[in-house]
Amino acid sequence: MKIKFTYPFFSFLVLILIGKSSNAQFVNNGSPLIIQNGATLFVSGDFVNQNNASITNLGDITLTGNWTNNDPQGAFNFVANLNLGNVNFFGADQSIGGSQKTNFPNVFLGGTGIKKLLFTTDITGTLDLKDRELAVDAQILSVLKTDITTITFTTGFISTDGKGFLYRNTNISDDYVFPLGSNLKPTFLYRPVNIKPLDNAINSFGVSFINNDPTAEGFDRQSKRFDVNAVNPNYFHILNQRQGASLANFDFFYNIPLDGNANQLVNWIPFNLWEKAGISNPRPFIGGNAQLNQVMTFSSLRRVSNLPMALSNILANNDPITFFNSFSPDGDGRNDRWEIKNIDLFPDNDLTILNRWGSEVFKAKNYTNGNAWDGLGLNTGTYFYLLKVNVNSEPKVYKGFITLLRHD
Template sequence: MKIKFTYSFFSFLVLIFIGKAGHAQFVNNGSPLIIQNGAVLFVSGDFVNQSNASIINLGDITLTGNWINNDSQGAFNVVSSGNVNFLGADQSIGGSQKTNFPNVVLGGTGVKKLLFSTDILGTLNLTDRELAVDAQNLSILKNDVAAITFTSGFISTDGKGFLYRNTNISDSYVFPLGSNLKGSFIYRPVNIKPLDNANNSFGVSFINNDPTTEGYNRQQKRFDVNEVNPNYFHILNQRQGASLANFDFFYSTTDGNVNQLVNWIPFNLWEKAGISNPRPFSGGNAQLNQVMTFSSLKRVNNLPMSLANILANNDPITFFNSFSPDGDGRNDRWEIKNIDLFPDNELTIINRWGSEVFKAKNYKNSEAWDGAGLNNGTYFYLLKVTVNSEPKVYKGFITLLRHD
């Protein structure tokens, strides 16, 4: 038995619907639905918002069932400032169209799951619940650092979905990411601190799985990367803005002997992601006691990141993974430390499409590559060199970055 409540206009202090038999369902069929300030609409069952059905929520909507939106305008009028409270057991947010919630509060029991990408214009309070984004996108559009609050709640993105947050200040925005995918809870949040006050939209996905099984082979790595974390990795994305940022990755000593962040570069290789500065962290969560930082040199675009163990590098040759040929007399050429000591060498530079852009034998720093005629971007290097009578091959990436 299905019970439907269909109303065209509401102006009330408290309105309660309870399904006493079968599965209760509140259906808004198209006329304006207004919940006044201080009023509560309680639905013991599903809330279905049909096409062209607009909601002005200045009070509270509380439901114990699923949220289903079929309105292409996002269900809520932009003047809405009230809460939508999910207080049932397992609940889903879906329908045929995206919902633009004003504010969301999770409660009750069970897991709350996105079946369709969702925007929250105001705040999200996870309390102690899991919000399973799965393969969808959850976007928190309010740029306040406190737009997400929680006690022990978290957001999971096991299907490679993303949590996005809008930023407009140089402060730390928390991405409280975790997973129950493997039967035991793991919490691995990321904090993002933009380096300026421009408008940006940063996204993070946490994949609680071996990178190799997800298409990022852990065996394809820079020569001094000993092991890439086999248990999980993150993906960073910046869908709006171009601000540089610091990305703090929190982890535990139980993750193994890790001492470096690595990222998957366009040439299908795990490469060192700059200076990671691993250090202790005490933030009140029992799972977290370490943190490493990745500082971006350019806008991040679906960039896989992982913890790794790096071997002590006693090699006499040292590579720098960026240079800025902008004529200021600093870092204008790509120099390789100590390469002049080993003249039996051959260097090849390749762009991201696999085309050779530079090649030299007996590469020396006095005639180092200056990137002439090439655009900003990431390039791949392949150096064959004889070191102390031993032939060696080095490969990795270089970022060419001209500052206007």
């Protein structure tokens, strides 16, 4: 049985129950639909919105089937903040799709099964996951309201197994939780990220959690800095900042021993190399999900752009040569040159520095801190170094990246 409703009226109070049927449909076929405060539209089946249909929801839409939106206006009418109501997904497995993006007001998940995005989706109000999985897969879910409590959950989580993204808008220096997890493998993983911007500017941060070996996704775990012993083979995250330029602290939660003896965050740099992502400060985490007992922090030095991040284990560094990963040639007498600790003790060396496109920007033999690189003529950015040096008659090769920062 297929039940189809069309609406000749401009507006009305609606409280409709549709009898149970495996293929029942509620079709909003072009006329304005208004659900007043206190009213509920209950659909025991699918909801289809099409033909420039306009929905004003001050009450509740509750459905047990799938949501399909073919209206290019996003389905909901947000003129004068008219959409303050809820859309409740209370069935078994349910999908959110169609040929057009939906701009939901408030979304609540319930019932059983997995709720899956088949198309890019925005939520302008709150998202309550409760105990459900919201599978973003390869799509983009954007939660636009900037309150830190906009996303709530008990044991629910968001999965992005197809390299999709969860985006959150921010406008305050506080912790924004990204409750990411995955059931892709036999063992469920919950690996959330907290993002704390360092100012109150408007930003949009996104995180993707890929429950797979980084090497299988094009980020070879064997291509790594010399003192990176191992990169986590099970999963990694990708960070992105599509709006704003605020710096932020990114907290990654994990489990020892399930994730190995991780003690450092690494990121994949443009020169196809896993590099230490600053000082990670690994520490115990108490009071969270039972899967989580450790946390490490990545502090950004610039806007992040599709940046792969992974847990790693770093070898104890007894090497006499120490590299500093950034310098700021501003002429203020502080950190104006790129110095390498103890390089003066090993004059038999050859240093090459390349830009992100692989072009040579600096080269020196017998590099010393007295003639250290000052980045003359170069812009803020990431550069790659290759140092060949004899250390106590042993030839060694070091490679990694340097961040050149020019402050306005």
